[in-house]
Structures are given as structure tokens and as C-alpha cells.
Amino acid sequence: MELENLTACPVCQSSSFTPYLQVKDYTVSKDTFKIVRCQQCQFLFTNPRPFAQNLGSYYKSDDYISHTNQSHNPVHLVYKLARTQTLKWKYNLIKKFNPATLLDYGCGTGHFLNYCASKGMQASGFEPDAPARTIAAAKGVPVLPSTQQVNKQWDVITLWHVLEHIPDVNRVMDWLYKHITTHGKLIVALPNPESYDARHFKQYWAAYDVPRHLSHFTKKTFTLLAERHHFSVEQILPMKLDSFYVSLLSNRYKTNGFKPIKSFITGLKSNSYANKTMNYSSLIYVLSPQHP
Numbered sequence: 001m002e003l004e005n006l007t008a009c010p011v012c013q014s015s016s017f018t019p020y021l022q023v024k025d026y027t028v029s030k031d032t033f034k035i036v037r038c039q040q041c042q043f044l045f046t047n048p049r050p051f052a053q054n055l056g057s058y059y060k061s062d063d064y065i066s067h068t069n070q071s072h073n074p075v076h077l078v079y080k081l082a083r084t085q086t087l088k089w090k091y092n093l094i095k096k097f098n099p100a101t102l103l104d105y106g107c108g109t110g111h112f113l114n115y116c117a118s119k120g121m122q123a124s125g126f127e128p129d130a131p132a133r134t135i136a137a138a139k140g141v142p143v144l145p146s147t148q149q150v151n152k153q154w155d156v157i158t159l160w161h162v163l164e165h166i167p168d169v170n171r172v173m174d175w176l177y178k179h180i181t182t183h184g185k186l187i188v189a190l191p192n193p194e195s196y197d198a199r200h201f202k203q204y205w206a207a208y209d210v211p212r213h214l215s216h217f218t219k220k221t222f223t224l225l226a227e228r229h230h231f232s233v234e235q236i237l238p239m240k241l242d243s244f245y246v247s248l249l250s251n252r253y254k255t256n257g258f259k260p261i262k263s264f265i266t267g268l269k270s271n272s273y274a275n276k277t278m279n280y281s282s283l284i285y286v287l288s289p290q291h292p
């Protein structure tokens with residue numbers, strides 16, 4: 001399939017990049033993709049990458065479970081277990097901000113959305129993928145099919161592992177700024193390529209997930225993007241369960257086997273190193289919009 005070659009860094013617009021890593025798509029196409037690093041701002045991104053209109057075909061696999069509910073292997077069962085644990089934790093995080101309204105941007109099959117609604121929150125979602133949206137909507141919560149012509153603002157907008165999939169991060173950050181209330185919060189969860197598990201697994205690190213992941217943000221590069229769009233980073237929080245799940249999946253890519261003990265140890269190591277550096281496998285950024 002033909003690929004799109006970016007000639008300007010999506011974060012700082014510089015045109016000089018250096019090769020960073022070659023990573024295989026283990027779940028769908030089995031093709032190899034390049035990740036490059038911007039020489040000016042160090043942003044890591046998949047380049048070249050599929051054209052936006054072709055991205056959908058890279059999600060067509062039984063293996064890609066955030067959009068479905070199938071689980072036919074042990075790694076998926078671990079994912080589902082962790083997801084249930086994480087739901088409550090995410091909800092408690094949001095509750096602290098006492099939002100009257102919540103938008104889950106890229107809500108997938110609507111697990112988080114449904115959980116928030118069941119707790120009495122006025123929650124809605126946005127999901128461009130029609131099959132996932134149908135599953136989400138069947139749970140009885142409103143789900144937008146598009147973000148165009150939406151004249152509404154929300155107190156909290158969440159993007160749980162969504163922004164790394166989006167081709168035009170600048171357009172989306174602008175949209176988010178316009179659709180968040182003055183004292184609202186934007187919550188963005190992202191994988192962290194500076195984590196111990198990323199450095200340990202290198203090209204096998206499951207959270208590179210090319211070409212579905214187009215951006216590979218670090219604390220520095222995400223802060224840069226946020227500030228360019230008038231958000232300030234208020235807080236960075238760890239997602240401590242992700243290191244275990246990502247290690248399980250990475251070991252599967254590396255050895256083609258199920259390695260629960262090895263993965264558990266790598267997960268523990270990752271969290272332990274991150275205790276000092278805040279470089280957890282995944283991070284949650286809490287952002288506030290800045291007003292002139």
C-alpha cells in the first residue's frame with residue numbers, strides 16, 4: 001500500500017529527521033515501518049505512514065481488541081482483567097475534578113463511558129469507528145459519530161490511548177481547546193517510549209504498535225505540543241498496570257510465546273525505575289486550557 005511521507009515535523013515543523021527505529025506491525029499487515037526523530041524537538045513519529053483514508057485497514061484483525069470484545073488468548077484475558085481494574089481507577093481520577101459533563105474522545109466500545117454514566121455522570125462519547133460505536137451506543141450512552149458541527153463544551157475530556165492514533169494532532173488539539181470549558185481539564189493517556197520496558201524491548205515494544213500509532217510522545221514532546229495549543233501540563237500520573245500488559249505482549253512479539261513470569265519481572269522493573277524518573281510505561285497528562 002502506498003504511504004504518506006511527512007516532510008515537516010507535526011510538533012515543531014522542522015524538516016530534519018533522523019532514523020530512530022524500524023518496527024514491524026505484528027498484528028495486522030506484518031509490514032515494517034520506520035520511526036524517525038525530529039532533530040529539532042526530538043518528537044518521534046511513524047514516517048512514512050499510511051494515508052489517513054487507508055488507516056482503517058490496519059485495524060482489521062481479531063487481535064486488535066480495544067474495538068471488540070473477543071478474547072481467545074491468555075494475553076487478552078490479562079488485558080480484560082487489567083481493564084476492569086483500571087476503569088474504577090480512571091473514574092476516581094476524573095471525579096476529583098467534579099465535572100458536570102464528560103466527553104470520552106475515542107470511546108471505543110464505551111466501557112469507560114458506560115461506567116461513568118452508571119455513576120450518574122453526564123457522559124457522552126465520540127467514536128469514528130462504526131462497529132465500535134454501535135456496541136457503545138447499545139449500552140445506552142450518547143456517542144457522536146463525528147466532531148464536526150459540535151457546538152458544545154465539556155468540563156472534562158478524556159483521551160485514553162487515542163491521540164497516538166490520530167493523523168492530525170494539531171487539528172485535534174485545536175478542537176479540544178475549543179470544546180473544553182474555561183476551568184475544564186483535558187486528560188490524555190499515552191504510551192511512553194522512554195520507559196524501561198520500551199528501552200528493554202526496543203523494536204519489539206508492543207506500544208510502538210505501528211502503523212496504528214503515528215505519534216510516540218515523550219514527556220518533553222507532548223508538553224511542547226500541549227503548550228503550542230494553549231494548554232498547560234498540570235500533572236503527570238503513572239499507569240502502573242500497563243508495564244505488565246505491554247511486557248506480556250512484547251514478549252509474545254519477540255519469542256512468539258506466553259511468558260508471564262518474565263513479563264511480570266520486566267513490568268516490576270519498569271515501575272521501579274519509573275519511581276524516580278516518572279518514565280512509566282504509560283503516562284496520564286492532566287492539562288488545563290490557558291486563557292489570555
Ligand SMILES: [Zn+2]
Binds near residue numbers: 010011012014041042
Ligand atoms: Zn520537531
